[in-house]
Structure formats: structure tokens, C-alpha cells
Amino acid sequence: MVVSASPILSIRNVSKSFPGVKALDRVSMDVLPGEVHALLGENGAGKSTLMKIISGIIPKDSGEILLDGKPVHFSSPRDALKAGIALVQQELSLVPYLSIAENVFLGRWPKKGIQVDWETIVSETRRLLERFGIQEDPRTPVGSLSVAEQQMVEILKAVSRPNVRILLLDEPTSALSEEEVNRLFELISEIKKTGIGIIFISHKLNEALRIADRVTVLRDGQKVVTEEASRLDERMLFEYLTGKPVAFSETTYEGDHTGANVVLSLENFSAGGFVRDVTLRIHEGEVFVLFGLVGSGRSTLARGLFGLERIEGKVILGGQVIKPRNPKEAITLGIGYLPEDRRNALVYELPVFANITLAILSLVSRRGILRIREEMHLANDFVRSLRIKTPHVFREVLYLSGGNQQKVLLARWLARKPRILIMDEPTRGIDVGAKFEIREMVRDLARQGLTILYITSEPIEALEVADRIAVMRNGRIARIFEYPKDVDKTMLLAIASGVS
Amino acid sequence: MSQNRVLVWRGGDLVSLLLKGGSLVGLIALSAVFAVLSPYFFTLSNWLNIFRQVAVVLIAASAQTMVIITAGIDLSVGSVLALGGCLAAVAMSYWGWPFASGALLGLFFATLAGLANGAIIAKGKIPDFIATLGMLGAVRGIALLITGGLPVPSHFTATKLAGYLPESIVWLGSGHLGGIPVPMIFALLVVGVTWFILNRTTFGRSLYAVGGNREAARAAGIDVDRVKIFVYGVSGLYCGFAGLVLVGRMNSANALMAEGLELQTIAAVVIGGTNLFGGKGSVFGTLIGAILMGVLSNGLNLLNVEPFWQRVVNGLLIVAVVVFDQWRRRIVRD
Numbered sequence: 141m142v143v144s145a146s147p148i149l150s151i152r153n154v155s156k157s158f159p160g161v162k163a164l165d166r167v168s169m170d171v172l173p174g175e176v177h178a179l180l181g182e183n184g185a186g187k188s189t190l191m192k193i194i195s196g197i198i199p200k201d202s203g204e205i206l207l208d209g210k211p212v213h214f215s216s217p218r219d220a221l222k223a224g225i226a227l228v229q230q231e232l233s234l235v236p237y238l239s240i241a242e243n244v245f246l247g248r249w250p251k252k253g254i255q256v257d258w259e260t261i262v263s264e265t266r267r268l269l270e271r272f273g274i275q276e277d278p279r280t281p282v283g284s285l286s287v288a289e290q291q292m293v294e295i296l297k298a299v300s301r302p303n304v305r306i307l308l309l310d311e312p313t314s315a316l317s318e319e320e321v322n323r324l325f326e327l328i329s330e331i332k333k334t335g336i337g338i339i340f341i342s343h344k345l346n347e348a349l350r351i352a353d354r355v356t357v358l359r360d361g362q363k364v365v366t367e368e369a370s371r372l373d374e375r376m377l378f379e380y381l382t383g384k385p386v387a388f389s390e391t392t393y394e395g396d397h398t399g400a401n402v403v404l405s406l407e408n409f410s411a412g413g414f415v416r417d418v419t420l421r422i423h424e425g426e427v428f429v430l431f432g433l434v435g436s437g438r439s440t441l442a443r444g445l446f447g448l449e450r451i452e453g454k455v456i457l458g459g460q461v462i463k464p465r466n467p468k469e470a471i472t473l474g475i476g477y478l479p480e481d482r483r484n485a486l487v488y489e490l491p492v493f494a495n496i497t498l499a500i501l502s503l504v505s506r507r508g509i510l511r512i513r514e515e516m517h518l519a520n521d522f523v524r525s526l527r528i529k530t531p532h533v534f535r536e537v538l539y540l541s542g543g544n545q546q547k548v549l550l551a552r553w554l555a556r557k558p559r560i561l562i563m564d565e566p567t568r569g570i571d572v573g574a575k576f577e578i579r580e581m582v583r584d585l586a587r588q589g590l591t592i593l594y595i596t597s598e599p600i601e602a603l604e605v606a607d608r609i610a611v612m613r614n615g616r617i618a619r620i621f622e623y624p625k626d627v628d629k630t631m632l633l634a635i636a637s638g639v640s
Numbered sequence: 641m642s643q644n645r646v647l648v649w650r651g652g653d654l655v656s657l658l659l660k661g662g663s664l665v666g667l668i669a670l671s672a673v674f675a676v677l678s679p680y681f682f683t684l685s686n687w688l689n690i691f692r693q694v695a696v697v698l699i700a701a702s703a704q705t706m707v708i709i710t711a712g713i714d715l716s717v718g719s720v721l722a723l724g725g726c727l728a729a730v731a732m733s734y735w736g737w738p739f740a741s742g743a744l745l746g747l748f749f750a751t752l753a754g755l756a757n758g759a760i761i762a763k764g765k766i767p768d769f770i771a772t773l774g775m776l777g778a779v780r781g782i783a784l785l786i787t788g789g790l791p792v793p794s795h796f797t798a799t800k801l802a803g804y805l806p807e808s809i810v811w812l813g814s815g816h817l818g819g820i821p822v823p824m825i826f827a828l829l830v831v832g833v834t835w836f837i838l839n840r841t842t843f844g845r846s847l848y849a850v851g852g853n854r855e856a857a858r859a860a861g862i863d864v865d866r867v868k869i870f871v872y873g874v875s876g877l878y879c880g881f882a883g884l885v886l887v888g889r890m891n892s893a894n895a896l897m898a899e900g901l902e903l904q905t906i907a908a909v910v911i912g913g914t915n916l917f918g919g920k921g922s923v924f925g926t927l928i929g930a931i932l933m934g935v936l937s938n939g940l941n942l943l944n945v946e947p948f949w950q951r952v953v954n955g956l957l958i959v960a961v962v963v964f965d966q967w968r969r970r971i972v973r974d
Contacts, residue, residue: 472861
């Protein structure tokens with residue numbers, strides 16, 4: 141990083157209010173050429189608002205934005221793009237049926253006469269792909285690429301514009317596996333070399349520390365700190381983010397459960413034609429972690445148990461051989477499932493209470509008629525005990541933060557009192573504070589006797605919550621650790637990625 | 641990402657009121673305009689007339705509300721209404737069936753047509769509008785076959801007994817109870833029942849869940865197919881009942897009655913604020929929507945506007961309301 145260089149982009153005392161909320165309060169930051177500047181904050185801290193202002197999506201109330209020292213004013217994303225500020229959002233905006241090359245040059249295809257100059261498009265794209273070390277044919281349709289590759293195409297599309305100075309990356313790693321994150325970071329390092337300044341928005345602390353030169357932390361709309369990444373560690377960042385001192389619990393292992401009753405046992409289990417030969421036993425009151433990278437088959441296994449995938453082999457739940465064919469059967473048998481993607485489980489337009497009772501409608505009704513009072517009572521109890529932040533239970537789930545949405549789902553299954561609860565990446569996409577809270581809840585629930593199958597691709601998380609850990613790779617169980625104390629992060633990752 | 645999902649508009653200012661209670665405000669404004677333009681508009685007898693005319697649409701629109709909440713759409717409401725009405729009328733007037741059994745026959749087959757809609761959609765995995773569009777044509781055809789294309793009862797059908805419709809059905813369609821039109825009472829009853837279904841039953845909750853997020857509903861153990869089949873069955877039943885009311889009001893049935901009802905019901909539902917894409921809506925909104933449409937057509941009649949214009953207005957109204965609704969959502973969201 142060139143410290144002496146003058147910043148490309150300076151934000152000076154920018155404020156923004158929404159009715160009832162001061163989203164940004166005199167925030168300043170700058171971005172130097174060739175710098176990766178991480179912007180961190182919990183949900184609601186203001187990072188998305190700041191990003192939207194910089195990229196011209198919404199106007200600022202006051203303050204100024206300087207580009208190369210000159211004040212600029214953007215009234216639309218188009219203005220910002222013209223000035224050289226490109227935004228890559230979480231939701232990708234590629235056309236799946238068009239090729240990589242066509243997507244990269246979408247809307248500005250070079251012409252030869254009145255015809256599109258395909259040769260130039262393809263050769264230019266090939267040059268870009270090579271320069272940034274991506275091995276793909278420019279003519280490949282984007283729809284056949286993985287999410288990670290699509291994201292890289294999106295980034296290439298942004299930096300391929302001739303005048304790009306600033307690249308805004310909004311939570312680019314949220315859908316990526318560890319390995320894909322590595323590739324993305326390589327790409328980012330390459331882009332840095334061209335002198336483009338990068339703002340990297342994230343709530344993953346370790347990733348921010350890895351890739352960033354400097355880090356700015358926002359909390360409640362105010363800037364807390366801007367600091368060189370090399371002078372920070374995760375603990376300090378966590379304190380900046382939450383404003384609270386850290387109370388990391390070291391591993392929570394609470395003794396051997398293998399003497400307890402077996403709740404779920406799988407013998408030569410296979411699911412979805414991908415997961416094979418899985419044999420394992422989960423005991424009562426145990427947190428059994430299924431660790432694996434994206435694509436290792438962990439979710440397929442879970443979906444199989446919940447009746448969402450074709451399964452074979454023997455599944456014994458509470459001593460009874462079962463074969464759930466759909467979620468309804470699985471639920472009746474006593475299986476609860478929090479899917480990897482909350483969007484597949486929440487009905488956003490329904491209020492909190494209705495989402496909580498959705499899986500127990502038959503229990504809060506008599507002959508099909510709901511007993512509303514009972515429903516409210518139950519919902520209020522869970523809002524209190526799980527500390528779900530909502531003004532009241534009639535609030536649509538849509539308006540809750542990610543962490544609170546996840547708690548609503550957790551409440552849904554706790555209300556059902558399942559024999560086994562499968563939690564697939566329950567802390568993905570929620571802010572740090574809620575992350576720790578949910579992990580702690582998992583431990584509490586296990587202590588109260590709930591059996592949990594916990595799926596994660598974050599090694600630290602696995603070590604923190606687990607009583608036992610099974611590592612999955614390529615649809616099989618690669619290894620089961622009986623005592624998580626004997627393993628560490630590197631070992632988990634090594635086995636999961638097949639290095640050892 | 642999601643921090644700015646704060647509702648920008650809070651009660652108090654006029655814009656917010658307009659955005660939230662759009663249909664009610666629209667209804668009042670429209671009524672005011674007509675009241676100024678026509679001295680007859682704000683009379684009791686005119687309002688009772690409006691309600692009598694709205695009743696049939698309102699009953700079918702209540703069903704349409706439930707269907708649209710599941711992110712479906714029932715284009716066959718008019719045809720199914722005609723089928724139920726014609727069957728009942730034929731049974732009563734030509735076969736000499738008493739009111740009750742004739743009515744049950746009509747309701748039964750209307751419900752059956754609805755269930756068929758649902759089964760085709762759920763089991764055949766076909767988009768709702770395709771299945772019900774097919775049913776719109778097919779069922780109308782069956783109604784024509786049953787009646788031979790003639791009004792029922794008809795004095796032209798020499799070979800058949802040219803009977804009369806029983807008193808009961810005429811009462812249902814055009815009777816009065818304490819000065820209030822009977823069809824209006826029944827329509828309001830249907831609205832009440834629909835409200836109860838939507839807000840107080842597990843079935844109603846399932847409708848919202850299925851329409852709001854089909855995958856999520858399934859993952860919570862709701863039998864999505866069954867809900868779909870059932871809601872179309874209920875729609876058929878409602879339309880059958882609307883058919884009886886309409887036959888009673890006209891003192892006659894014919895296979896081509898209630899053509900274009902799908903458009904009217906969809907308009908009432910959408911004006912009432914129910915989300916055309918499912919998951920959100922209320923039957924009271926539909927009540928307002930239906931009355932607004934009734935007021936519109938009544939007012940245009942009073943002002944001697946050619947009735948054909950009403951179709952133009954109704955069609956444009958649907959599009960305008962959806963456009964307005966999308967615009968409102970954008971504003972309210974960010």
C-alpha cells in the first residue's frame with residue numbers, strides 16, 4: 141500500500157437520516173489507489189446506506205464526496221458509474237443464457253458497422269480472464285458457472301470498464317466456500333495492482349483482516365475507527381463492532397454423550413444420489429457437527445433426512461426405522477430442519493407469531509379453528525426467551541434483522557419439540573453479535589436435552605459448538621472426531637478439502 | 641444489507657393516508673363526484689340497488705381473494721357460476737326438483753369444477769392461469785350444452801316442461817328482508833365467513849403461507865397440493881352460490897351469464913389491496929373494491945354513459961391499480 145498517495149475517493153462528514161433513524165452520522169473515510177479498504181459493521185450499522193450513497197443509489201443529506209479531490213454529486217447509479225465508481229452487489233445481475241463475454245460487455249457491445257463485433261468482445265474478454273487468472277472460455281454461458289465464478293464474472297464486468305477507479309464489493313463472500321473465497325481474494329489482489337481502490341463490505345472479521353489494508357468500522361451510523369488491518373485482530377474488531385467486551389467461551393465440550401440413548405442412527409445412508417455410505421449415530425443431548433465445505437454433501441444429507449431428497453439405506457430415529465418422503469412426514473416423525481437459506485423457510489409477509497406457529501398449526505387449533513390467544517401466548521414466550529428483537533409479534537418477519545429472523549425459525553422448531561433438530565449453517569448471513577448468541581443458545585438447548593445435528597463450514601464455529609464432529613467430503617464422511625479437543629481448525633480444513 | 645427497511649410513511653400526513661387506505665379514499669372521492677353530478681346518486685334506493693348489483697361479484701370476489709392470496713388466479717369463476725346456476729335452474733324448472741336439491745346439484749358440480757382446477761394445477765404442475773383459462777372455456781361449453789344455448793326456463797323449448805323457477809331462488813336473488821336486499825345480506829355473510837376462514841382457521845393461515853412462500857410452507861409441513869386443490873374447490877362452491885343468487889335476481893338462467901366476471905373479481909381484489917402475487921391480502925379490502933366498482937358502474941349509468949365504456953374503464957382500472965400498487969410498494973420500502 142502506498143501510504144503517501146493521495147486518496148481517490150474521500151467521504152467527508154456524510155450524514156443520512158430516514159424517518160426515526162439516523163442511518164449515518166457524519167461519517168468520513170477515504171480510499172487510496174490500490175488499497176483494499178474493508179467496511180465493517182453489524183446489520184443496521186449503516187454500511188449499506190453508505191455504500192448506496194457512494195454508488196449513487198440514494199442521495200446523502202449532508203457532507204461531501206470528493207473524487208480525486210473534486211467534489212462530486214451523483215443523482216443515479218449511472219452518474220457514479222460514469223465517474224468511475226462500480227458497485228458489485230450481493231444479488232448478481234448477469235443474464236444466465238448469455239456467454240461470459242456477452243455479459244462482460246452487456247449494454248456496451250462494440251460495433252462493426254451495425255453489427256456487434258463479436259470477435260473483439262470474445263478476445264477482449266479472454267484477455268481479461270487471462271490477466272486475472274481465471275480459466276474459463278469466454279463463450280461459456282454464465283448460467284452454467286458456479287455462483288463463485290459468476291461473481292468473478294460480475295467483478296470482471298465492473299473492472300472492464302475503461303475508467304473504473306473505485307470498486308465496491310458488497311458482501312462478496314457470503315455465498316462462497318473457503319476455497320472459492322481464496323480464489324476471489326487472489327482476483328482482488330490482482331485488481332489492486334491496477335491501482336483501483338476497493339471497498340470491501342463484510343461482516344466476516346477474519347476475511348476482512350486477511351484481505352484489507354485498512355479497516356473502517358461503523359456502529360449505529362457512526363464511524364468507530366479506521367485502522368490499518370495489520371494492527372487489528374478479531375477480538376479488537378469484535379469489540380469495535382459491538383461496543384461490548386468479548387466473552388469468548390473456549391470450547392464448550394461437556395463430556396461424553398456416547399453413553400446416552402441413540403436418537404438418530406444412519407446405516408449405509410445415501411441421499412440425492414450424491415451422499416453415500418454414511419454411517420453415524422447421534423446421541424441424546426448431543427451437538428453433532430457435520431463439518432464440510434460447500435458442495436461436500438452436508439446439506440444434501442440434511443435434506444434427505446427431512447424428506448426433500450431421495451434416500452436409501454437405514455435411518456433409525458428413536459428406535460424406529462423411518463423413511464420420510466416429504467417434510468410433512470419428517471416433521472410428524474420428530475425432525476426439525478433449519479435450512480441453509482432462511483428464505484426457504486420464512487414466510488416474510490406473515491407476522492412473527494404466524495411464522496413461529498407455522499409448523500404447529502394443528503397444535504394451536506381445534507378442528508381447524510385457530511386458538512389465537514394460545515398462539516399469541518406461545519409466540520410471546522419465545523420472543524422473550526430467545527430475545528427476539530421485534531416491537532410486537534404482529535410485525536412482519538420481513539422487517540426483522542437476519543439474526544432475529546433466524547431466531548424466529550429456531551422458535552418454530554422449539555415449539556414443535558422435535559426429537560432431533562437439524563441446523564444448516566444457522567449463523568450464515570447474520571451479524572456477529574447474533575452469531576455468538578445463537579451458538580450459545582445451541583449449547584443451552586443441548587444442555588436441556590435437545591439433540592442437534594449442526595452443519596457448518598466454519599471450522600471455528602464447529603469447534604465451538606460441537607460435542608462430536610464429522611467431516612464430510614465428496615458426499616462421504618471422511619472422519620469422525622469423538623473428542624473435538626483433539627482437533628484444531630487446520631486439521632478440520634485439511635480433511636474437508638482432502639489435503640492430508 | 642437490510643437495515644433501511646424502515647417504513648418511511650407513518651400515519652398523519654395526507655400522502656400516507658392516501659397510500660394506505662387508497663381504495664377507501666378512492667371510494668369516497670368517487671362517491672362525492674357522482675353525488676355532485678347526479679342528484680339521484682345519494683338516495684337510499686340507489687345505494688340498495690348498488691348493493692344488489694354488487695352482491696354476485698362480491699361473492700365470487702371473496703373466493704378470488706382466497707385464490708389470489710395463494711398466488712393463484714381463478715379465471716373460470718364466470719363459467720363455473722354459469723354452470724352452477726344453469727344446472728340448478730334446469731333441475732328446478734325442467735325436472736321439477738325442489739329448490740334445495742336443485743341448489744345442491746348446482747353447488748356440487750360447481751365445487752367439482754373448482755376441485756378439478758385445483759387438481760390439474762397441483763398434480764399436473766400447470767400454471768394456475770392456464771388451467772383455469774382452459775376451464776373457463778370448457779365449463780362454459782358444458783353450460784351451453786346443458787341449456788342448449790337457450791334461457792332457462794324457456795317457452796321456446798316445446799319438448800320440455802317449461803316450468804317456473806321456485807319462489808325460494810327468486811327470494812335469494814331479489815327478495816328483501818326488513819327493507820334490505822337478500823342478496824346483499826348473503827354477500828356480506830360470505831365476506832364474514834371468508835374473513836373467518838382467512839384469519840381464524842389453519843386453512844386460512846396455510847393460504848397465506850403457500851402464497852407468501854411455497855417452499856417455506858412445504859418445509860413447515862403444510863401439504864401445499866392439498867391447500868391448492870381445496871382453495872379452488874372453495875372457489876367453485878362460492879361461484880356456484882353466486883350463480884344461484886344471479887339466477888334468482890334475473891329469474892332466469894342462461895349459459896352466457898356472468899361473462900367477464902373474472903375481470904371484475906380480479907379488479908375488486910386488486911383494488912382492495914390484495915397482492916396479485918400472493919401472500920398478502922384481506923377480504924374487507926375486496927369488499928371495498930367491489931363496492932367501488934359497483935359505484936363506478938352505477939354512477940356511469942346515472943350519467944348515461946354507454947355501458948360499453950364500463951368494460952373499458954374496468955379493464956384500465958385493473959392495470960392502473962396494479963401500477964399504483966407497485967409504485968406504492970417501492971415508496972414504502974425504501
